Every structure is written in C-alpha cells, then in structure tokens.
Amino acid sequence: MASIRELHQQLVRKERSAVEIATEALARVQALEPKLHSFISVTADRAIAQAQQVDAKIAAGEAIGPLAGIPIGIKDNMCTTGIRTTCGSRILENFVPPYESTVTQRLFEAGALMVGKTNMDEFAMGSSTETSAYQVTANPWDLQRVPGGSSGGSAAAVAGGQCVVSLGSDTGGSIRQPAALCGVVGLKPTYGLVSRYGLVAYASSLDQIGPFARTVEDAAILLGAIAGYDPQDSTSLQVDVPDYAAALKPDFKPRGKLRIGVIQETFGEGLDATVEAAVTKAVEVLQELGAEIQVINCPQFRYGLPTYYIIAPSEASANLARYDGVKYGYRAADPDNLLDMYAKTRAKGFGAEVKRRIMIGTYVLSAGYYDAYYLKAQKVRTLIKQDFEHAFQKVDILVCPTSPTTAFKAGEKTDDPLSMYLSDLMTIPVNLAGLPALSLPCGFDDQGLPIGLQMIGNVLREDLLLSVAHAYEQATEWHKRSPSL
Amino acid sequence: MTTTATKTQYEAVIGLETHCQLSTETKIFSNSSTAFGADPNTNIDPVCMGLPGTLPVLNQKVLEYAVKAGLALNCQIAPYSKFDRKQYFYPDLPKNYQISQYDLPIAEHGWLEIELDGEDGAPVRKRIGITRLHMEEDAGKLVHGGSDRLSGSTFSLVDYNRAGVPLIEIVSEPDLRSGAEAAEYARELRRIVRYLGVSDGNMQEGSLRCDVNISIRPVGTEQFGTKVEIKNMNSFNAIERAINYEIERQTAALEAGDRLVQETRLWEEGAQRTISMRVKEGSSDYRYFPEPDLGPIEVSAEQLAAWKGELPELPAAKRHRYEEDLGLSPYDARVLTDDRAMAEYFEATLAAGAPAKPAANWLMGDISGYLNNEKKTLADLPLTPASLAEMIGLIESNTISTKIGKDILPELLTQGGSAKMLVEKKGLIQISDPAVIETAIAKVLEAHPAELEKYRSGKKNMLGFFVGQVMKQTGGRADPKLTNQLLTKQLDG
Numbered sequence: 001m002a003s004i005r006e007l008h009q010q011l012v013r014k015e016r017s018a019v020e021i022a023t024e025a026l027a028r029v030q031a032l033e034p035k036l037h038s039f040i041s042v043t044a045d046r047a048i049a050q051a052q053q054v055d056a057k058i059a060a061g062e063a064i065g066p067l068a069g070i071p072i073g074i075k076d077n078m079c080t081t082g083i084r085t086t087c088g089s090r091i092l093e094n095f096v097p098p099y100e101s102t103v104t105q106r107l108f109e110a111g112a113l114m115v116g117k118t119n120m121d122e123f124a125m126g127s128s129t130e131t132s133a134y135q136v137t138a139n140p141w142d143l144q145r146v147p148g149g150s151s152g153g154s155a156a157a158v159a160g161g162q163c164v165v166s167l168g169s170d171t172g173g174s175i176r177q178p179a180a181l182c183g184v185v186g187l188k189p190t191y192g193l194v195s196r197y198g199l200v201a202y203a204s205s206l207d208q209i210g211p212f213a214r215t216v217e218d219a220a221i222l223l224g225a226i227a228g229y230d231p232q233d234s235t236s237l238q239v240d241v242p243d244y245a246a247a248l249k250p251d252f253k254p255r256g257k258l259r260i261g262v263i264q265e266t267f268g269e270g271l272d273a274t275v276e277a278a279v280t281k282a283v284e285v286l287q288e289l290g291a292e293i294q295v296i297n298c299p300q301f302r303y304g305l306p307t308y309y310i311i312a313p314s315e316a317s318a319n320l321a322r323y324d325g326v327k328y329g330y331r332a333a334d335p336d337n338l339l340d341m342y343a344k345t346r347a348k349g350f351g352a353e354v355k356r357r358i359m360i361g362t363y364v365l366s367a368g369y370y371d372a373y374y375l376k377a378q379k380v381r382t383l384i385k386q387d388f389e390h391a392f393q394k395v396d397i398l399v400c401p402t403s404p405t406t407a408f409k410a411g412e413k414t415d416d417p418l419s420m421y422l423s424d425l426m427t428i429p430v431n432l433a434g435l436p437a438l439s440l441p442c443g444f445d446d447q448g449l450p451i452g453l454q455m456i457g458n459v460l461r462e463d464l465l466l467s468v469a470h471a472y473e474q475a476t477e478w479h480k481r482s483p484s485l
Numbered sequence: 486m487t488t489t490a491t492k493t494q495y496e497a498v499i500g501l502e503t504h505c506q507l508s509t510e511t512k513i514f515s516n517s518s519t520a521f522g523a524d525p526n527t528n529i530d531p532v533c534m535g536l537p538g539t540l541p542v543l544n545q546k547v548l549e550y551a552v553k554a555g556l557a558l559n560c561q562i563a564p565y566s567k568f569d570r571k572q573y574f575y576p577d578l579p580k581n582y583q584i585s586q587y588d589l590p591i592a593e594h595g596w597l598e599i600e601l602d603g604e605d606g607a608p609v610r611k612r613i614g615i616t617r618l619h620m621e622e623d624a625g626k627l628v629h630g631g632s633d634r635l636s637g638s639t640f641s642l643v644d645y646n647r648a649g650v651p652l653i654e655i656v657s658e659p660d661l662r663s664g665a666e667a668a669e670y671a672r673e674l675r676r677i678v679r680y681l682g683v684s685d686g687n688m689q690e691g692s693l694r695c696d697v698n699i700s701i702r703p704v705g706t707e708q709f710g711t712k713v714e715i716k717n718m719n720s721f722n723a724i725e726r727a728i729n730y731e732i733e734r735q736t737a738a739l740e741a742g743d744r745l746v747q748e749t750r751l752w753e754e755g756a757q758r759t760i761s762m763r764v765k766e767g768s769s770d771y772r773y774f775p776e777p778d779l780g781p782i783e784v785s786a787e788q789l790a791a792w793k794g795e796l797p798e799l800p801a802a803k804r805h806r807y808e809e810d811l812g813l814s815p816y817d818a819r820v821l822t823d824d825r826a827m828a829e830y831f832e833a834t835l836a837a838g839a840p841a842k843p844a845a846n847w848l849m850g851d852i853s854g855y856l857n858n859e860k861k862t863l864a865d866l867p868l869t870p871a872s873l874a875e876m877i878g879l880i881e882s883n884t885i886s887t888k889i890g891k892d893i894l895p896e897l898l899t900q901g902g903s904a905k906m907l908v909e910k911k912g913l914i915q916i917s918d919p920a921v922i923e924t925a926i927a928k929v930l931e932a933h934p935a936e937l938e939k940y941r942s943g944k945k946n947m948l949g950f951f952v953g954q955v956m957k958q959t960g961g962r963a964d965p966k967l968t969n970q971l972l973t974k975q976l977d978g
Binding site for chain 1: 531534536537538539540541542543570572574576579580582641643770772773774777778779780
C-alpha cells in the first residue's frame, strides 16, 4: 500500500477518490481479518462517510490536509463517539462513549478515514495482545506468532496493509515493542506531547498515544496531526509543535556533530544473538552517516522493570476501580447485594492479567506497604530519569534494541507472566523518564522475523529522533520488505 | 451515712470536621452546573461521571476560594500542594476514588475566634485552632427504595448531580469544650465563608456539613478519652444538642463503669438522641496516592498577595471595631456583624453621618423586625442608608420626634425616598416654639375644665392625659420634652 504522501498526491490530482481508497482499504481489512484478527470493530460505514466528505471537499476545490482520505486504524482504548470502545475487555463490551478522544477528534477534523478499532491486550496490559478478551491477533510475518503488544492490532494492521497508519498507546513499550515485532515504525512521544483525553487510562503517569507507520515520514505526519496542547488534559504540555514531516531531509547530514550513545546495559544476557548483531550493524550504519558513537552506561536501567511493575499497577488499581457495574459496561446478573455485584462483575468482567495487576497495585498502596513499595519506586523512577539526564549531557540520541527477541509464538509465554514482562525490558525505562522514543526496522532474523532498533531522544526532541530515523531508513532497505499474506 | 464521695468532674474535648460547598458556577474538575435542586442526573458530564478516558481539569475559581478561605482562617497557604486519590468503593462515587488532598493540603495551621457571652455578661473570646483546610470533590447522592439506608432497601438509585461539586474540608483542633462553643465555631465558620462569598453556607441544602469528634476526660488530665464521631446534624442547634446529649451519655457510661467504644453515631433529630451507626475497628485504609492526572498546585507570592488584597473585613475584626471604636455593646456588635449585608448597611448609614448607637438601634429594631415579618432582605429595601441617616439626623436635631420617626418609617421602608422631604411634605416638623405650644395648652385646658379640676385636686397622673391632648392638638408634632415642661408649669401654676 502507498504512503501518505503518494495517496495525498493521487487525491489532489484526482487520480483516485477518497471513497476508492476507503473501499480498497476496507476490502483488504475484510480479506485479511480471517488471518490477522487485527480489528475488534470494523467501521466501514464511518470510513466511507468520511471519505465522501473528503471527496466533496476536493470537488468543491477546497484544500485538503495530508491526512485527508488516509485509512487509519485506532487502538480500541481511544474513545470514539457512538462507536463502541472495548479496551479489549469484556467489562466494556457494550460501552459506547458519548464523547470523542482528543486524538480522534483531531484526526477526523483532518479528514482521516477510520477503518476500525484495533485489537489490544485487555486495558493495554500485556506484551502479545493475547490478553484481549476477544481474539488473538497474528503477526503478519508469521501467523503462528504474536504481533507484540499491547497495541498488537494497530501494529499488525499497518504491517499487513489493512490501513496506512494507526494509533497505539505506550505505557511500557506497547507501541515500540509491537512495532519491532511487526517490522514497522512506532513512536512513543514525550509524556504530555499528545493529549490523553479520551484514552482509557491504564497507568496515567506513563500512558502516551503515538503513531504506527510503515515509514518514518508517515509517522512524522501522523504525530504532527495529534500532538499539541489540549486544555482537557492537565498533563498536556503547552508547547509549539514543529512540522516534523517537513523537517525530514532525504540527504540528512547532522548539523554539527550528531552524538549517538549505545546503552551498554541493554546488551547482555537474554538478548538474542541475531538481534544483537542487527543492532550492532545498525549502529555502524549510523556511524557511516556521520554520527559519533559512544558507549553509554545507564546503571539504573535494570531497575526499570521492577519499578514499572509497582507504579503502573498502583495507578491501574485506582483507574480500573470505576468498572463496577453501577453506571455502564458489564454488570453481573442477579447479585445478592451491592458487594456481591461488585465482586461478580469484576470477577467475570476482567481477565487474569488485569486482575493480577489490580491486586499488585492494591497491595503495594496498602497502609504499611506504601513506603516500602510505591514511595521507593518513585525514588528509583527519579534515579532512572537522572540516568537519562546524565546520558543526554553526553549524547543527542540513545540507541538500543527495542525488544530482546523477535516475535514469539502465540501461547509461548501466556503461562509465565515474568518472561512476558521481560519483553518490555528495553522500553519501560523510557516511559518512567517520560522521554520520546521510536522503534524502526533494522533487520530480520534467520526465520524472516523483523528486528527493531530503538532510538531514545531527549525531552521533546521528536524532531531529531525522526530526522535520524529517516536518514537511517533512507540508507537501508528494511522498510521496503512486506510480509507475504 | 454522711460520706460524700467526690464525683469525678469530666470535660469534653471536641473537634469539628466541616465540609463546605464552594459557590462556583461549575464543578471542581468539569463544566457542568453546581445548581442545587435540579432533576436527578441532569447536571452531569463525562468527567464528573468518571467515564473511561476522561480527565479532571481544576476549576481555578475553586483554588481561589479555597485560598481565600484559608487566609480568612489565618492559615499558612502552601506554595506547593497536590491532589491525591482517596480510594473506596461506593455507588455514589463515580470513579470509586475521590480526588482529595492528603499530605499536602492547600492550607494549614490557622485559627478562628469565637465570641460567647460570659457569666457576667462580658464577652468571652476564644481562639479555635484550624488544623488544615483542603479541596476535594463531593460524591453523588443515593436514594434508597424501601428504606432510609442501603441496608434493608430493595433497590437504590444514584443521582450524580452533586458528584464533582467543589468542597473545602476544614478540620479544627480539639479546642472546643462544649456544645455551645462548637455551635458558635460552626456559626463563625459560616459567617466567614459568607463574608468571603465563597459559599452560601446553607445547612439544609447540605452546603455546610459538620461532623463532630468528641470524647470526655477527667478535668485536669491530658490524655484523650475514647473518641466518638457524630454525624447527621443539619442545624447549629442540632450540633449543640447532639454534643450536650453525647457528653451526658458518655459521662453516665463512665460513671456506671462502662467502657466507651470508638464508633460513629448518628444524631436523630426526632428523638433528640444519638444512635450507633458503625463501630470503627482500626482506621480505614484509603490507599491514598498522588493523583497522576493533575499537576502540582502552585500559588505564587504575587497571586497570594492579590487574593489577600481582595479579602473583606471579616466578622471578628468588625466585632472588635464596633465594640472598641464605636462603643457598641458586644451583643449589638455580634448582631450587626452576623450578616455582611447588615454590617455594610450599618457602616454606610454611619458614613452618611448617623451616630452608631441610634443607627444600630433602628437597624436591629424596627428595620430588622420589618424585614423578618415581610421575609425580605436589606437588598430588597428601597430605604437607602443615606435616607436612614437623614431620618436619624432629623431626630438627633430635634426636628422630629422619635415617635414621628417610627410613624414615617413604614413609608420610607416601602417607598424609599428622602426622609427630610417626606417630613416636610407631611408637615411633620416638630413644634419647638413655646408660644405655639402654649396656645395649644391653653386650648386644651379650656376644653377640659373637669380634668383640670381633678389634676389640681391631686390626681397628678392626669398629666399624661393632657400631654396626649396637646399632641392631638398639634398633630403629634409638639416637642414632647418642651410640652411636658410647659404643661407642668401651666397645670401647677
């Protein structure tokens, strides 16, 4: 499938209509869903109606923006007015929001065509999209394998060409890890760059919405459309949003010296040899492009995972308390009394992983444990942030593998939560520090599975990240491969 | 038996936790209305309902009102504070956590002054410590079918109109010692928030809700007794009576050798007693943690100074000034300052030239009586402070008598206008010319020879009759003092 820029030119030159583009994308969704299961809901009528509006604009001679007429997938944890938003959970099976999330509002105003709501781990808790209450999404490169998670549906839909771009959310790696496992570009912005209004919360201090795309340029265009201050989100940053896409130069040469740091702690035990080799090669390519390479130590990096599994469940245990059967969503039938209604509704409405994290969070926030767990985790979080601050005094960008392994087989880790949690080892510290990071393809293993390179930027340096990623992408061929479906 | 076992004397240790609804137009974290009395679930929005994905945004008016209340209560305002989540499950709490403030409240370490009548009639002033004041959101309201309470009801309905209405919670130090002190503390708190205009303080509508913590201990001891919390009092009198009841109940229990239990008790207005609601076993674990959806609350020194500059003179300061500078009695000072509008009317009357005591008397007497009877407020009154001052001036200068003042007041109250012009129009200016009064006296004496005879034969109490007749002759305008003098001279002479 074509890029945003190509489709935009076709629309402007009236070579194709938006309705034709929508119809084609919907046909591909239809054709591949039996294999991929990327979508919880397909919103064909909505996509066609939006396409008709774009066509009417073009016919009236009005200017259209780059995203007008572009098929897009939305992770099913972003609220869409009148369209059910399940969060991958039974407890929200029939929840139809009466309000629009800020990101979808901005995309619809830009004329994007929503083809559907994508599958995800329940409440974004998971690294394989297998905790979804609805279906298991397949990795387009090997249907026996997982697409990663939690935004696995959004990653698979883009990799499989069911839509041009999509939105995911990233709390501990939920955009970057599936992007790596599906061979696409995925970007987690600086905390506060993109509004969380309408994003069903998992862990509020870590959640951030970001784009999936097949090219860095497409990711840059989508990020530009959703980023920027929103008065409805108190954690939203009041900053000007640069034109990320316009700043991408095909012949990137870093002004002055571009310093890239390789995080030493990410190389070692648990890292696949093929992943290590691909990342090492990618660093050489960056060096050839003119970057100065340094080895950087982030000694606190390894505390990211335990810190995350205290802070995220703590916030989640409060955020998910509202699903009680009283106001909306699933309510267990025939409760004996109020307490019984709460217990049955939550016992039946939530899956095992969600319950596990609610219990962890409830436990660590309890009187007598708060200081030992939550407070200590917040202190370690500060240390991790300081680690990155020190690193960014020496370098402009940090690189490391996105995921220690390529895509694993469905069912392989579902009974071993700890090994599943390790999938996010490389991505989690970035969320704790609130920094921007992206993953882009940097090779394939011997089974033809994609490998992701993670680039981490300093606060609000999405522009630099995208420029460097774009230069790397233009210097390599990885992004040109497609899965055969 | 002549042994007199000296009974242990107990004293009560009382603290109040007061929830006060702030009178903002919209809710604390969203834009639906805070109006009272709307149909159920009509003043709601996705944010106050805690729907998935919605986020709170602090209403800046709430911060302003909370800081002003903190300043008025002599608190230290935190330059940096934060919101926390207080977690518990209940159907009236949409998110099953309440956004409140835990360890860094917006205001701390304050006090307010109450004034009560002492035994000799002199006022007793007492400072009551304010531990803290914090901002939080209110919950919704449950309506139970088939019972007043959840237990025993066949179904329950939830009204979320009140969910997200802004509250300040004000916690006092355990400085109160009687029901009367506690009720006066609550009254003073209400006066202050009303003066500030940050709350209507309406107890019936639940804008002001007081929970009482009370224990008793032998006089002279330091250690606190077993604490009981009392809820459900919706008037100041109820607070006083509930505390007095509880002091008696606890004293009787201890005297009977019983142990008190830490519990929450409900005041039953009908039966005039407290009943046990639930026994507290340890403290509840609300699993507080910092609210990640809201940033820190920062109040700059400039902002603080600006808000401080907007504070009105508060009731205690006014009471002191009225007593010490204007020479009013403590009682008068308290009545006049109870309501800010009354105090302002009084001060405007003074500014227009009236002396304090007569202005106070007119306002507290005839004018308040009229307002009470007519169920009106000072704002409804056509009579301006300037006109009232003018009328008082006419009396003070003997242009009219106090009686004429009372006669014309109803017209001034209902029609407004200038007192002086009304007096002139009606020809009510007092007659102070002795010659005119003497003529009237002469006529009266001539017309009543029999009465004159009686008087002169010793019935001196007939004087009143003659004064009345002279007043009748002069249309009530004769200077009463002068009339008395001249009459006495004529009658006795």
